[in-house]
Amino acid sequence: MSDKYQETSQNHEDILRKFDKESDYRVLSGFSAKIVAAIAIAFSVFHLYTAVCGVLDAMIQRSIHLSFGLCLIFLLYPARKEWPRNKVHPVDVVFAILGAAVPMYIIIFYQDLVLRAGTVTTMDYVVGLIAILLVLEAARRVVGWPIVTIASLFILYALFGRQIPGQLAHRGIALPSLVGHLFYTTEGIFGIPIGVSSTFIFLFILFGAFLEKTGMGEFFIDLANAVAGWASGGPAKVAVLSSGLMGTVSGSSVANVVGTGSFTIPMMKRLGYKPEFAGAVEATASTGGQLMPPIMGAAAFLMSEFTQISYVKIIGAAVIPALLYYFGVWTGVHLEAKRLGLKGLNKDELPKIKTILLERGHLLLPLVAIIYLLVKGFSPMKAALFAIISSIVASLLRKNTRISLADIINGLEQGARSALGVIAATACAGIIIGVVTQTGLGLKMGSTLVGLAKGNLLLTLFFTMLTSIILGMGVPTTANYVITSTIAAPALLMMNVPVLAAHMFVFYFGIIADITPPVALAAFAGAGIAKANPLKTGLEASKLAIAAFLVPYIFVYNPSMLLIDVTAWGIIQIIITSIIGIIGVGSAVAGYLITDESFIERIIFFIGGILLVTPGLKTDLAGLVLLILGYIMQQRKISKHVVNDSEN
Structure with missing residues (x-):
């Protein structure tokens, strides 16, 4: 990767730290750094082992996954912002030991827990309660307060359901019973979200880490420049293309904004775009990456598990809406360039497509391989495993992209680090799902929304849209989908909307929260780089994403857009x-x-x-x-x- 690329990315690290909790980590050195690296590498090796030899029993696989995750989170993310970032505070060492030990309780006493069949002893209760608190604290450190606040409100709802007036009331759940449900079953913390995280998602994140080592990010930007840099408003179109390409392997809108926006936003400003528009273009394009198959911010795997619809059908259904989203952004960029009379960059300043493809085109082979394997019916886990291997092999085909053994080891470490946000988010989202399954809140919310709309589908869609946007504010993609599909989707299912259309609808609007004021984190990150007004940037981003606000309504009324019953x-x-x-x-x-x-x-x-x-x-x-x-x-x-x- 070029020095220029690394330097520019470093210049915007402070912006990423400001808007993305996942970047707020310690930078360690010496013995503590080696310990953390060893744990992270072991974490990645464990997942590669289970991908090759077979996944363990669900509770055991997920417990080991959470044990590694919590341990690394407490070692890498300080409890308080003012604590030093170059060493681990003793309090966090205690948290890390607890984080590693508590999930292991399930493995150590697995047979006893199975034989007790749901009966919670005093020790079970104490360990489970500590585990729930640790998950909430881990989510606070990595993901931020929004999802912790939502999960805490759900816990209070479960405990004090009798005191809630109206249709949402329930008989209430005793704390020991709630703890047992949330920690000792596969319907709470160890539910589907962390189950998918412990199998498919981790390997795809690891795949992304190896792609980064080969210089894929710089390759995408150069390729986008060669394709569109010369056109009217070229840099803005480069932002749309490069962010869309990065979105195929990225799991964070904000990280995508900073990664590609470090280059594209300054270029757009130099060309003549207003700072707010430049930041909005990058934010909108980067957010769209979460809607783009084949990974869709890892939500595609969760959607397949929740709906019991095959993964291939999920990504197939997502293709046309995602392309329309990007075409809408591209159209907005082009028309703005024409209105302002903005020209593209000089072709002499741009890299040549032929040169780029000859020198680094082989880096696309892993992406081609993973799509081919998925379409051929391989499980996402096996496809990701072969993609990781192919990314290493592909890098060896050219000297300028060749990665060393040290790069491979570092990739194992970085992959584990990158997965921590997803682990914290999915574990915390499991608390929400656990409460919903015990209280029936999903159906209650669905009935309330349908009742509020008086059975009118359009009004139900509108209220569900607002609910999804509010629930999605400040929440990562995977947890975002878990929350919206659990709380908002039942309303649409009660109106006989097809399952896939209902889940896609809430998923789209949960993601669009990243660029919808007042809490538009991706737009605010873009504004930070562009030195623009954050609110105006968010409004511009919402205008550019007009297709994302329209298309979900269309595919609900006519599911043929999702390739359902269409010729x-x-x-x-x-x-x-x-x-x-x-x-x-x-x-x-x-x-x-x-x-x-x-x-x-x-x-x-x-x-x-x-x-x-x-x-x-x-x-x-x-x-x-x-x-x-x-x-x-x-x-x-x-x-x-x-x-x-x-x-x-």
Whole structure:
């Protein structure tokens, strides 16, 4: 990786620390650093071993996973911000020992726990209570207060359900019973979220760590520059492309913003984009990476487990909406560049596609391999394992990308470190799921939303959208999906919305919370790099992401967009009409198509675009007529200006 890339990334480390709790870690040296490295490497080796030899019993696999995770979290993330970052505080050493020991209690007394079949002894109760508190503390340190606050409120709801008025009331759960459910069953902390984390997600994160070692990040940026850097508003289009590519392997919107935004945002500002728009472009493009198959911020694996729909169908269904999202962002960038008269970069300043592909094109082989293996029916865990091996092998094909044994060992360590945020988030999300399964809160919330909407599907969708955005604020992708699918999705299922469409709907709006004010962390990170107003940046990002606010409504009303019961011709028709429709909506939002638009023209383009995005022959024809009408009005305006200019 070039010195320039490393230096620029380092310059924005403070921005990542400000907006992403996962970067707020210790930088150790000496003996303590070696201890942490040894634990992290052992953690990665354990997962590689189970990927090769087979996963252990669910509770044992997940307990070991959580034991490693909690130990590393307490060693790497200080309890207090003012504590030194170059050494481990004694208090955190105690926390680390407890974090490692408490999950091991399940392994040591596994047979006894099975034979007791749910009966919780005093010792079980004490250990389980400590474990719950440790999980909450670990989540606070790595992920931040939002998810801890939500989980704590759920625990209070479980304990004091009798005192809650109205439809959400329940009989209440005694603390020992709640602790037993949350820690000694596979419906709480050791539920599906951490189960997926302990199998698929960890290996994909490890895969991403090895790709980073090969210089994949710099390769994506150079490739995007070569493809789009010369076009109108080139740097902004580079941001869209590079962030979309990085999103295929990245699990964090904020980290993606800082990783690619370090280069693209300054380039956009130099070209002439306003700081708020530059930050918004990067934030919107980076957030879209969580919606982009094949990984979707690791939520695709969780969605497959929750819905019992095959992983291949999940990523297949996500393709068209994700492409429409990025096409919408691209359209907004292009129209803004045309409106401002911004040109691209000089081709002499840009890398050549042929040179990039010849020198580093082999780095794409692991991505091709993982997609091929998944489509061929390999389990995500096996696909990730082979992808890790192929990333190492591919790097050896060229001297400039070759990674050494030291790089491989460092990749094992970095992969384990990168997984800590997901571990803390999924364990904490398990607390939420455990409360929901014991109290039936999901169905209660669903009934409440449907009742509030008086059975109207559109209103139910609107209220579910607001709920998902609120629940998704400041929460990482995996936990975000767990929370929204547990709390908000039941309302849509009660309205007979297809399972996949319901889960995709809440997933989309949970992710869009990253760029939706008032808590738009990705937009705020972009604003930090651009030195822009955070709120204005968030508003600009929301405008650019207009497709993400529209498409979920469309695929609920017509699931054919998710490839549900659709023909090949139907897919082609949906893609063509949706692309034209997104151009119409994008021009309405930008206020420009081939010239500045009047208020009436913007209304015409917006309605026409919406009708075209909505699948159906009648809506397509009506939308096309409106867009043609709007285009004619634009052309007449230009002709009138030409005539006036010639007369003057």
